[in-house]
Amino acid sequence: MNAKIVVIKGDGIGPETVSEAMRALAVIGKRFGHTFHLQEYEAGGCAIDHSGSCLPDDTLAACLVADCVLFGAVGGPKWDSLPQHLVPERALLTMRDKMGLYANLRPIKMFPQLYHASPLLPQVAAQGIDLMLVRELTGGIYFGSHDIVLRGGQSVASDLMSYSESEIERIARTAFEMAKKRHGRVVSVDKSDVLSCSRLWKEVVHRIARDEYPSIQLTDMLADSIAMQLMRNPWQFDVVLTENMLGDVLSGEACMLTGSIGMIPSASLGDGTVGIYEPIHGSAPDIADQNIANPIGAILSIAMMLRSSFGLLSEAEAIETGVNRVLDDGYRTVDIMSAGCVPVSCSKMGELIAGAILSSQMYRKIARTLPQPSVQGSKKSKKAADFF
Ligand code: NAD
Numbered sequence: 001m002n003a004k005i006v007v008i009k010g011d012g013i014g015p016e017t018v019s020e021a022m023r024a025l026a027v028i029g030k031r032f033g034h035t036f037h038l039q040e041y042e043a044g045g046c047a048i049d050h051s052g053s054c055l056p057d058d059t060l061a062a063c064l065v066a067d068c069v070l071f072g073a074v075g076g077p078k079w080d081s082l083p084q085h086l087v088p089e090r091a092l093l094t095m096r097d098k099m100g101l102y103a104n105l106r107p108i109k110m111f112p113q114l115y116h117a118s119p120l121l122p123q124v125a126a127q128g129i130d131l132m133l134v135r136e137l138t139g140g141i142y143f144g145s146h147d148i149v150l151r152g153g154q155s156v157a158s159d160l161m162s163y164s165e166s167e168i169e170r171i172a173r174t175a176f177e178m179a180k181k182r183h184g185r186v187v188s189v190d191k192s193d194v195l196s197c198s199r200l201w202k203e204v205v206h207r208i209a210r211d212e213y214p215s216i217q218l219t220d221m222l223a224d225s226i227a228m229q230l231m232r233n234p235w236q237f238d239v240v241l242t243e244n245m246l247g248d249v250l251s252g253e254a255c256m257l258t259g260s261i262g263m264i265p266s267a268s269l270g271d272g273t274v275g276i277y278e279p280i281h282g283s284a285p286d287i288a289d290q291n292i293a294n295p296i297g298a299i300l301s302i303a304m305m306l307r308s309s310f311g312l313l314s315e316a317e318a319i320e321t322g323v324n325r326v327l328d329d330g331y332r333t334v335d336i337m338s339a340g341c342v343p344v345s346c347s348k349m350g351e352l353i354a355g356a357i358l359s360s361q362m363y364r365k366i367a368r369t370l371p372q373p374s375v376q377g378s379k380k381s382k383k384a385a386d387f388f
Contacts (some may be wrong), residue, residue, distance in 0.1 A: 012283025014072025020295035020350025044074025117259030135247025262294025322356035330373025
């Protein structure tokens with residue numbers, strides 16, 4: 001394996017968590033004999049500061065010829081007052097669009113060691129969470145026209161949401177294919193009680209299911225209903241299919257149920273193997289530059305990359321096994337901390353996971369420098385492969 005990977009760390013905690021993901025990738029290369037050529041480029045607020053553009057031409061050009069992209073997070077209060085078309089977050093939207101990455105996969109899975117960190121009732125959390133959120137990424141309201149005009153002496157804002165049949169067809173197929181590999185169930189989310197886009201969405205999703213995936217069990221659920229069901233019984237979901245904005249909002253809720261937004265990875269994919277891999281968290285300006293962010297979502301994004309873009313299954317599993325071992329042994333960043341566990345920084349968490357990936361000997365050497373947890377993870381993991 002000889003892969004060309006563009007790395008965009010971005011703003012806030014992006015550089016901190018992506019550095020730990022790069023550390024994990026480096027040890028995978030060392031252990032399995034792969035060469036990963038990493039090239040760093042800028043996007044987001046830091047790029048605005050240095051070049052005036054949130055997505056400089058050389059960054060986009062590099063992404064368009066890379067085997068895949070590792071992305072951190074962009075944005076922050078410093079750039080919030082810029083006109084909408086210039087804000088850092090536009091970088092990611094443009095990259096997804098230009099790279100043709102229309103499907104965002106977010107595995108929302110609760111590690112059993114972290115039941116206590118979930119805001120769910122203990123009896124609900126104990127059932128676990130294991131769903132794949134498939135979110136449409138390059139259509140809908142985020143890509144429509146956005147206007148604020150003066151009308152009748154006051155400002156009036158509008159955002160256009162539109163979806164074509166072909167945009168819905170391809171994301172529906174992604175969700176059904178995913179369900180074939182999992183438990184064969186898809187819940188399609190809409191607001192068909194009020195939105196035309198949702199009516200078309202529902203009609204097209206059902207047509208694809210009927211004509212191409214008759215063995216998949218398809219259920220419709222209104223967005224407000226699934227928001228409640230996620231709190232009540234998240235275990236019922238297998239694959240959840242949503243349009244762009246609803247997916248954004250629902251994944252924020254769903255990931256928090258697993259304990260922390262810092263735990264969840266994601267992949268943005270199109271028709272080929274190229275993808276953008278990123279933790280789903282934002283730039284978290286409130287904890288930036290303190291070395292306390294949770295890097296696990298970024299590290300698990302590398303596992304998704306190895307599996308989806310490069311077909312390196314053992315390598316991906318080695319990362320997941322490493323994460324499990326560190327959680328099993330009771331090491332925690334502050335966002336998932338609980339009694340009896342040992343608090344570690346962002347970089348120490350990355351170091352422990354990299355050590356666990358490389359060898360038991362290396363892991364024990366790093367762990368010996370830390371205090372010993374008095375209570376190990378409340379509930380130990382099963383096999384790493386059970387997680388993704
Ligand atoms: P956020 O995800 O940055 O933070 C939400 C909360 O979760 C904060 O309290 C933060 O401290 C915490 N948190 C986030 N990641 C964490 C981690 N790895 N470990 C521990 N705690 C973590 O969302 P936000 O506050 O709504 O947004 C902040 C900025 O990030 C905004 O400018 C927003 O536009 C941007 N953003 C960027 C992306 C992206 O680049 N993909 C995604 C979401 C938000």
